[in-house]
Amino acid sequence: MPTGYIPQTIDGYARFADNLIEKVKVNHATWTHIPSSDMKNLDSSFSEFMEYYEITKAPCTSADRNERNRRHKKSEQVLRAFVKNHLHQAPVTDKDRDEMGIPNPKTTRTPHTEVHDLVRFSIIIKGTNNVTVDFRNADSASKAKPDGCNGLIKYVIKDIAPQSQTEFINSTLATRTPYTIEFPNEYSGQRIWIIMCWQNARGILGRWSEMQTAIIP
Numbered sequence: 001m002p003t004g005y006i007p008q009t010i011d012g013y014a015r016f017a018d019n020l021i022e023k024v025k026v027n028h029a030t031w032t033h034i035p036s037s038d039m040k041n042l043d044s045s046f047s048e049f050m051e052y053y054e055i056t057k058a059p060c061t062s063a064d065r066n067e068r069n070r071r072h073k074k075s076e077q078v079l080r081a082f083v084k085n086h087l088h089q090a091p092v093t094d095k096d097r098d099e100m101g102i103p104n105p106k107t108t109r110t111p112h113t114e115v116h117d118l119v120r121f122s123i124i125i126k127g128t129n130n131v132t133v134d135f136r137n138a139d140s141a142s143k144a145k146p147d148g149c150n151g152l153i154k155y156v157i158k159d160i161a162p163q164s165q166t167e168f169i170n171s172t173l174a175t176r177t178p179y180t181i182e183f184p185n186e187y188s189g190q191r192i193w194i195i196m197c198w199q200n201a202r203g204i205l206g207r208w209s210e211m212q213t214a215i216i217p
């Protein structure tokens with residue numbers, strides 16, 4: 001994906017990021033693959049930058065400008081990672097990306113590797129209102145992910161075991177392990193059911209794991 005899509009000027013970045021974040025906020029409820037924690041991190045890092053961006057619009061000290069530049073750098077790093085991990089895949093559309101000013105994926109098909117590997121995972125319960133999924137490649141002695149793949153987590157919250165994969169109505173793409181799913185307070189005490197598979201950059205899925213369950217603390 002091209003890396004030069006973000007404006008290089010301070011003013012240009014402020015307008016670009018504000019537009020992108022507003023678009024994501026509007027669609028966050030329907031773009032269910034984006035973790036709330038990543039959304040909060042994107043929003044908070046931009047807000048921290050904007051605080052000093054506004055200060056430096058008026059006469060200010062060199063220390064204020066330096067702090068603005070540091071926050072600008074951090075915000076851009078968070079935004080680039082967010083775009084790479086969450087906005088380059090469905091359900092985000094080409095039109096959505098056009099409106100956010102980010103490049104669309106290439107339409108020319110390139111060779112890809114089929115995903116044969118299987119995910120093995122365990123559920124870790126610690127703290128409150130969150131469930132941590134620790135996953136690895138079941139077909140390898142190492143914990144490394146298969147080349148070009150991330151872990152696709154699908155889950156549903158219900159009392160009884162799902163009878164088909166269609167019941168797993170929630171999903172998130174985990175780029176790191178372990179991966180923590182956070183829940184509002186009202187979900188505490190409810191049962192979650194989870195399945196996983198590997199997904200490559202083309203959206204091709206590997207084999208699904210066995211189902212596992214836990215109680216949200």
